[in-house]
Amino acid sequence: MVSVNDEAPVLVKAEIEIDADPETVWNIIADIESWPRWNPDVKSARLQGEFKPGTQFLWKAGPAKITSLIQDVDPPHTLAWTGKIMGINAIHVWDIQVVDDKTVVRTEESWDGLMSSAMHDQLEEMLEKSLYSALNNLKTECERV
Numbered sequence: 001m002v003s004v005n006d007e008a009p010v011l012v013k014a015e016i017e018i019d020a021d022p023e024t025v026w027n028i029i030a031d032i033e034s035w036p037r038w039n040p041d042v043k044s045a046r047l048q049g050e051f052k053p054g055t056q057f058l059w060k061a062g063p064a065k066i067t068s069l070i071q072d073v074d075p076p077h078t079l080a081w082t083g084k085i086m087g088i089n090a091i092h093v094w095d096i097q098v099v100d101d102k103t104v105v106r107t108e109e110s111w112d113g114l115m116s117s118a119m120h121d122q123l124e125e126m127l128e129k130s131l132y133s134a135l136n137n138l139k140t141e142c143e144r145v
Contacts, residue, residue, distance in 0.1 A: 002071040002080040004091045008110035009117045012127045015106040016135040020142035022096045022103050026076030028141055029094050032057050038141035039134055057081075061130070068092075088113045088123075105138065107131050 004011060018025055028038065030051060035042040045059040055070045068083035072093075080093040088111045095106040109127060116123055 001078070002082070002091060002093065004093055004108045004110035005112055006110070008112040009120045010111035010124045010127060011108070012124060012131050013106065013108040014128070014131040014135055015104055016139055018103045018105055018139045018142045020103055020145065022076040022098060024145055025096050025103055025105055025138070025142050028138065028145070029079055030075065032059070035059070039137045041130060041133055087115045105135065107135060
């Protein structure tokens, strides 16, 4: 099981409660190519094969073109991937759990590498905004379905 790098210079963890069952949340997160439909921060996303560990996907978030590799797939609970961009090594984990009859979605991401050390404050603030934006957009989409 892949987990974020807790020692990375940039590390953000966020969570939200969603009024939808875990399978609904999972189906939306796992449909990588539909991310641009519900998350305005994602401009495009294309899976390069089957949805399984070891499969690459290409996506664009803001001005950045990102190449990521699916690491963990455990429906309807965990989706994790790694990616590299501009000298940053990223690890992203989605975790979906039922807590007290409520669906709680946690997302966390770590960035390490020279740029993430040099620009820690700006990058961490940017990543935090991005993760909370994604969670809020995910909540809206899941509760709309």
